[in-house]
Amino acid sequence: MTAPLFKFGYFNDEVSLIVAFVIGIFFGLVLEKGGFGSARMLAAQFYFTDMRVFKVMFTAIVTAMIGLFYFSWVGVLDLSLVYFGETFLLPQLLGGLILGVGFVIGGYCPGTSAVAISTGRIDAIFYALGGMFGIFVFGEMFPYITDFFYSTAMGKINLPELLDINYGLIMLVVILMAIGGFTAAEWAEKLMANKQSKARG
Amino acid sequence: MLLKAFAEIPARKRIGIIAVILGIISIFAGNPNDNVNTKVNLKELSLISPDQISEIGVSELADWIIKGKFDYRLIDLRNEEDFVKYRIPSSENIQVTSLLKSDLSRNNKILLYSDNDITSSQGWFLLKSNNYKSVNIIKGGIDSWKNEVLFPKCTCGENPTIEEQHKHNKLAEISKFFGGELQTYIAADNTEKVKMPELKAPATITLKKTTGKKKREGC
Structure with missing residues (x-):
């Protein structure tokens, strides 16, 4: 049996909805347990006071990366069938910037706001409503920004292909980045804690 | 010794080292x-009998296109030049060498055609041995x-029966839909005057693709 199971036709569209539902429940559970359901915790990332979310996120990225690579290497996963989106450099840079601003102001990203709604947080409900309104505005504006939306298209490309270097090397660099990031994050946490305790006197 | 030392390191550092x-x-x-190197299940492939290799006739395909049934991906395996000159409507050009690198999914219904059946068979084998x-x-x-859909020959004589007439009309309609023309015998001359088929670019039928409810993936 080779993954991705859906793409190899091991189950159909209907079953895929059930699978998505089950995975979604566990994903939400893990996000909530990881502290992703709290706007304060999420916003804390940007003030370096509690970097838990950053650490959970980066750990997940590294784990998934190593897992995908080695599963593909031993032949139980066809990595070429794992979906990733196309690159549109400038529109995505701008989109990322808008998302980041929204993230630090509102305290959620779209996914975590859904997690927070399920625990009954009112701010998250307003956040999600705002997101839906934003989608509506975007849809109405779309005819005017179509050119920009599709500009600087690079197709489906990943770093090893773009830079023409070894997959493994990119992996090692990301792993080292993660370790460096964790060390820096903990250093920043301590620094901020000292600052805060000094401020309190 | 080394393992013992490793076990004494805090768990988070251990995970870091393993990573x-x-x-x-x-x-x-x-x-x-x-x-590129794939494992082929030789037994499975050798046991496939010719009637299991599903061949689809051109008239059936024409029927699907007319009815707007697009639950498949029609792949033209010929070179780009031929493809640009003429292609079956709704087809996409992928050559055998890039078949496995294409975005075809393993659960897609794939129809292959070329200007010879060997290339199609080659494509069939490649895809089949890769679990499509x-x-x-x-x-x-x-x-x-070309011969059966675009420029079919009418075999009915001078006094066609109703059944033959019906078939004749159907053939004429289908070939017209795809920008072709029914070839008729001109009985008066008593010689076969078949107009030389001239391949035009496909009639501009904008085909709405309904191939496998394309989902937006990602978060």
Whole structure:
């Protein structure tokens, strides 16, 4: 049996909805347990006071990366069938910037706001409503920004292909980045804690 | 000794060390996307009998296109030049060499055609040995399409029966739909005057693709 199971036709569209539902429940559970359901915790990332979310996120990225690579290497996963989106450099840079601003102001990203709604947080409900309104505005504006939306298209490309270097090397660099990031994050946490305790006197 | 020392390191550092080691090994592991060498289940393939290789006739394909049934991906295996000159409507040009690198999914219903059945068979074998589930060959390829759909010959005589007349009309309609013309015998001359078929670019039928409810993936 080779993954991705859906793409190899091991189950159909209907079953895929059930699978998505089950995975979604566990994903939400893990996000909530990881502290992703709290706007304060999420916003804390940007003030370096509690970097838990950053650490959970980066750990997940590294784990998934190593897992995908080695599963593909031993032949139980066809990595070429794992979906990733196309690159549109400038529109995505701008989109990322808008998302980041929204993230630090509102305290959620779209996914975590859904997690927070399920625990009954009112701010998250307003956040999600705002997101839906934003989608509506975007849809109405779309005819005017179509050119920009599709500009600087690079197709489906990943770093090893773009830079023409070894997959493994990119992996090692990301792993080292993660370790460096964790060390820096903990250093920043301590620094901020000292600052805060000094401020309190 | 080494293991004992390793066990004494705090768990988070241990995980970090394992990650770095896996990262270093991965440098020598090669490209995970490189699936040029594939394992072929020889037994399974050799047991396939000709009637299991699903061939689809051109008239059936024409019928699907007219009815707007697009639950398949029609692949033209010929070279780009021929493809640009003329192609069966709704087809996409992928050559055999890039078939496995294309965005075809293993659960797509795939129809292959070319200007010879060997290329189609080659494509069929490549896809089938790579676990593509539904791979079909358009019987006779582009030549059959030309002879049976675009420029079919009417076999009915001077006094056709109602049944023959009906068939004649149907053929004429289908060939007209695709920008072709029914070839008739001119009985008065008593010689066969078949107008030389001239292939035009496909009639601009904008085909609405309904291939497998394309989902937006990602978060």
